[in-house]
Amino acid sequence: MLPAQVRMLAFDIKANTPVIVLEVGKDRIVPIWIGVAEARAIAMALAGLKPVRPMSHDLMKEIVDGLDAKLERVVITGIREDIYYALLHINQQDRTIVVDARPSDSIALALRTSSPIFVSKDTPIVEETEKNKLFIELKNRLRAIRPEDIA
């Protein structure tokens, strides 16, 4: 398992969908294609904006807090047939529950609870070198989004 950080939100002009880009150490990224609503939920957190009324992931945080639980970590566990998978590890007193989730929901929640994000070794990692065709393709397809612009 590798610790990951959110590097940026982007828009894939070929797939016509938002992408959340994680970075795993230096010059290594994990792009994850996500939905528009989840991109907005992530953008709200990245932009540090508090909505007037709790949005779905704010509510999710309030439920976890209210039940005296804590999101210990999020793990992006891999990809199968173009779908990325993640697990939420939630502590409650002396036990931990593990809940299957989409990476987008997981990251939207982790950003609200300041919980760490990890990437399992089964997740495809893209090396950012000019020799890597996949990286060059991503560079051509992805356009960074300012979180403030879609939040």
Next chain:
Amino acid sequence: MLPAQVRMLAFDIKANTPVIVLEVGKDRIVPIWIGVAEARAIAMALAGLKPVRPMSHDLMKEIVDGLDAKLERVVITGIREDIYYALLHINQQDRTIVVDARPSDSIALALRTSSPIFVSKDTPIVEETEKNKLFIELKNRLRAIRPEDIA
């Protein structure tokens, strides 16, 4: 507090936004204007569709279940400055926590947990009589949506 049922999802052609219509007894309704993403989450549940991957409200349900808690009821508590408010009453062992939420999230969750929905007496209720101008206006503005069509 009055027990309420979901009567239908509709689209307000004037406000250009989805509406969830609750009914409170015979010929009395509570229309609540909601967002598109939440309308879709409600439609999934009304249509009885299970997504391939958990959507945000499916995840919310899994978190509540996993933490050995139960959504006892949802209460639509009223409206202030055109914004509807709701509370989730969640049981965990011998205590109940109450969480502030939007009605749309509350209803999307309640439909997944088969939890009852209530409407407080402070919530505006529309009498469905042809003498009621508000009801006539609603009839002209709202178009029923088949949940399958937006789920």
